[in-house]
Amino acid sequence: MRNLLPVLTVVAALLALWYAAAVWLNADWAYDRAQRAGTTLNFSALVADTWAQDKPKLPAPHQVATEIWNTTVEKKITSKRSLIYHSWVTMSATLLGFILGTALGIGLAIGIVYNRVMDMSVMPWVIASQTIPILAIAPMIIVVLNAVGISGLLPKAIISMYLSFFPVVVGMVKGLRSPDQMQLDQMRTWNASAAQTFWRLRLPSSMPYLFTSMKIAMAASLVGAIVGELPTGAVAGLGARLLAGSYYGQTIQIWSALIMAAALAAALVALIGLAQRITLKRMGMA
Amino acid sequence: MAWVLAALAAWALGIWANTRLARLPRSRGTGLAVPVIFGLTIVVMWECLVRGLNVPSVILPPPSAIAARFAVSTHILWEDFVQTVMKGALSGYVMGCGGAFLLAIAIDRFPFLQRGLLPVGNFVAALPIIGMAPILVMWFGFDWQSKAAVVVVMVFFPMLVNTVQGLQDTTTMQRDLMHTYAAGYWATLLYLRLPAAMPFIFNGLKITSTLALIGAIVAEFFGSPIRGMGFRISTSVGQLALDLVWAEIVVAALAGSVFYGGVALLEKAVTFWHPSQRGRA
Structure with a gap:
């Protein structure tokens, strides 16, 4: 709560900057129109005009807010124009990709920790795999999977999975290796089997690392789902709204989709944060 | 069989x-x-x-076909590489990281701004910034300037957050020592706090090096001149010329690895004193 005032100040400053930028960027169009109508604009008329254009270069925050209100609360959820419907499409791909990616990540991490060959051969490639800009291949993955008859949710989820497994592998390898030699020796004096060491010592002590990497993985997964929606011809989803908006110059629509995506990311990450707090508290670690 | x-x-x-x-x-x-x-x-x-x-090669071409395609179309690949990596990604990376670095040093003097900007910066760093791409393409036109702008926006906040955190990473004892040397703000910054911040700064530089490439390529999906890796990938997928797509992917992977490796080498040279570097032979 100590940070509340500074954060609010910064947010207010950003909003003020946004309004000012809207005036500056949209002024050309406003002057243009005034000239054609044969009138001259004084300052207050200019400001009023730049904050209320139909297809502004930069829509003012209240225009975006109105658009979001209109497309979430006022529209039926089943409507193709409802942002909630599009968010749902994106979120389902994000969640599926996130679950797949986390499972793959945990599996790889267990293999890497327990198998020396995997540690030496797979780990460098896991790191190298992330220097490949996977988002660049997203269109190809979608088209190829479509060609073999897989379409809909899964191709997007695969891209999300690829983006989200990496933070989980790195975090879990660190986490599963976090018990120190003394704790491992203690397990040995108790004659614990490998499975018992895993379930009772390694897995519990990796939990803080797992949750931290899951937060990163969730954010990456959403990015993957949004980019995965771009090449499918803008059918549904927040990415499709972005693409359609950019085709038709509907800036207000782009910005509202963007804000929705931001809210979705924030909500999903906050959800994991909540799970983290509850779990760690019950485990007595926080 | x-x-x-x-x-x-x-x-x-x-x-x-x-x-x-x-x-x-x-x-x-x-x-x-x-x-x-x-x-x-x-x-x-x-x-x-x-x-x-x-x-069928429209689904997955064999590596030999990709290599053959790579060999015959080097001039196309080079042109795309210059357009996307040199002009788009690198210029945006330098501007974005440089700007974030300078802003971090500036707000470091004001704890109030720091407390306000850090949570906001952390929040923004987790957002799907890539969605800004269509807007920026609209503002800056189809050529590399809009790609550089996307890269600037993408790398800015991760870099800012890392630098600000790095600048805070000195102990009271170290700062007191500088104080007893009668070191002023600039001397403390130059000789103590910037070197101490280097591991964090390089962490930011490494994270953002892959982001820069992704940003530059994805921004081209929203409109580009008739060259560039993103443009080539999306059009070649449409023509089912998957061997060319894979050749572009090889270029992207090489560029990404060299970029990341370069930053990592620089890190090794600059932060040789840090425990994470000393451990390795």
Whole structure:
């Protein structure tokens, strides 16, 4: 709560900057129109005009807010124009990709920790795999999977999975290796089997690392789902709204989709944060 | 059938070689050989399976076809590389990271701004910034300027957050020592706090090096001149010229690895004193 005032100040400053930028960027169009109508604009008329254009270069925050209100609360959820419907499409791909990616990540991490060959051969490639800009291949993955008859949710989820497994592998390898030699020796004096060491010592002590990497993985997964929606011809989803908006110059629509995506990311990450707090508290670690 | 058997044989050989190598004491040689053998095994299996199972090349071309395509279209690949990596990604990376670095030093003097900007910056760093791409393409036109702008926006906040955190990473004892030397703000910054911040700064530079490439390529999906890696990938997918797409992917992977490796080498040279670097031979 100590940070509340500074954060609010910064947010207010950003909003003020946004309004000012809207005036500056949209002024050309406003002057243009005034000239054609044969009138001259004084300052207050200019400001009023730049904050209320139909297809502004930069829509003012209240225009975006109105658009979001209109497309979430006022529209039926089943409507193709409802942002909630599009968010749902994106979120389902994000969640599926996130679950797949986390499972793959945990599996790889267990293999890497327990198998020396995997540690030496797979780990460098896991790191190298992330220097490949996977988002660049997203269109190809979608088209190829479509060609073999897989379409809909899964191709997007695969891209999300690829983006989200990496933070989980790195975090879990660190986490599963976090018990120190003394704790491992203690397990040995108790004659614990490998499975018992895993379930009772390694897995519990990796939990803080797992949750931290899951937060990163969730954010990456959403990015993957949004980019995965771009090449499918803008059918549904927040990415499709972005693409359609950019085709038709509907800036207000782009910005509202963007804000929705931001809210979705924030909500999903906050959800994991909540799970983290509850779990760690019950485990007595926080 | 023979190709499939060859793939299985390659797989068995790769595993056998790696298991043997992994049993040897760990050294530079084995540390390098094991991942290389792993990668080679995958490429050989890919080639054999694609041939053996008659996978159509519009779904997955074999590596040999990709290599052949790479060899004959080097001029296209080079043109795309210059457009996307040199003009788009690198210029945006330098501007974004430089700007974030300077802003971090500026707000470091004001704890109030710091407390306000850090949570906001952390929040923004987790957002799907890539969605800004269509807007920026609208503002800055189709050429590389809009791609550089996307990269600037993408790298700015991760870099800002890392630098601000790094600048705070000094102990009271260290700062008191500088105080007893009668060091002013600038001397403390230059000789104590910036060097101490270097591991964080390089962490930011490494994270953002992959982001920069992704940003520049994805921004091209929203409109670009008739060159560039993103443009080539999306149009070649439409023409089902998947070997060219894979050649572009190879270029992107090489560029990404060299970019990341360069930053990592620089980090090694600058932060040689840090425990994470000293541990390695």
